[in-house]
Amino acid sequence: MSIDIVLTVNGTRRTIPIADPRVTLLDLLREQLGLTGAKKGCDRGQCGACTVLVDGRRINGCLALAVSLDGADILTIEGLAQGEALHPVQAAFIAHDGFQCGFCTPGQIMSAVGLIREAQAGDDPERVREAMSGNLCRCGAYAGITAAVLDAQRAVNQGEAA
Structure with missing residues (x-):
């Protein structure tokens, strides 16, 4: 049935x-x-x-x-990008090398988008790391991921849509 x-x-x-x-x-x-x-x-x-x-x-x-x-x-x-235009989080992940093998990247990006939409990202790297702690990266790209989330948060605060 x-x-x-x-x-x-x-x-x-x-x-x-x-x-x-x-x-x-x-x-x-x-x-x-x-x-x-x-x-x-x-x-x-x-x-x-x-x-x-x-x-x-x-x-x-x-x-x-x-x-x-x-x-x-x-x-x-x-569904994140708008045609050929990347979402600010996707662009930030590329700019900050927020990935290595790429396996975790879609989940990391979606978590970052949710985090920013929930207004939980702020501008504190430790806060971002804590809020993203449910997303593991076996390659250890955490520095790039954190920098990407902070950069995307700044872009959203300057008027880009999340």
């Missing part, structure tokens, strides 16, 4: 059949919708590689059951 849910994914409203009510948002995005930016790292909510925004808030997609999000607005890394 299939259950239909309605999600707005990256600005597009979709009715999605769910064959198994135990499917996570991460698996739905990757396997049914072909949105593979959010990564399956630990599949236990400990690494943050699957971070997406649900109704503007950061969540680990591997921990959320898709059926529990019926009616939600989902934003993934694939």
Whole structure:
């Protein structure tokens, strides 16, 4: 038996059949919708590689059951840029080398966007590191990630949209 849910994914409203009510948002995005930016790292909510925004808030997609999000607005890394124009956080990650292997980068970026939207970033590097502590980088690019978040926060404060 299939259950239909309605999600707005990256600005597009979709009715999605769910064959198994135990499917996570991460698996739905990757396997049914072909949105593979959010990564399956630990599949236990400990690494943050699957971070997406649900109704503007950061969540680990591997921990959320898709059926529990019926009616939600989902934003993934694939929906962040506006055409060819990068989001300020994406641009800042490039400018500050906020990535190495790139596996964690989509989750890091989505977490940073959520952090800035929640007005939690501020201008204190330690505060940013603490707020981003749910996103792990096995390569250790934390200095670049922190600098990117602070730079993106300044860009947003100067009038660019987050």
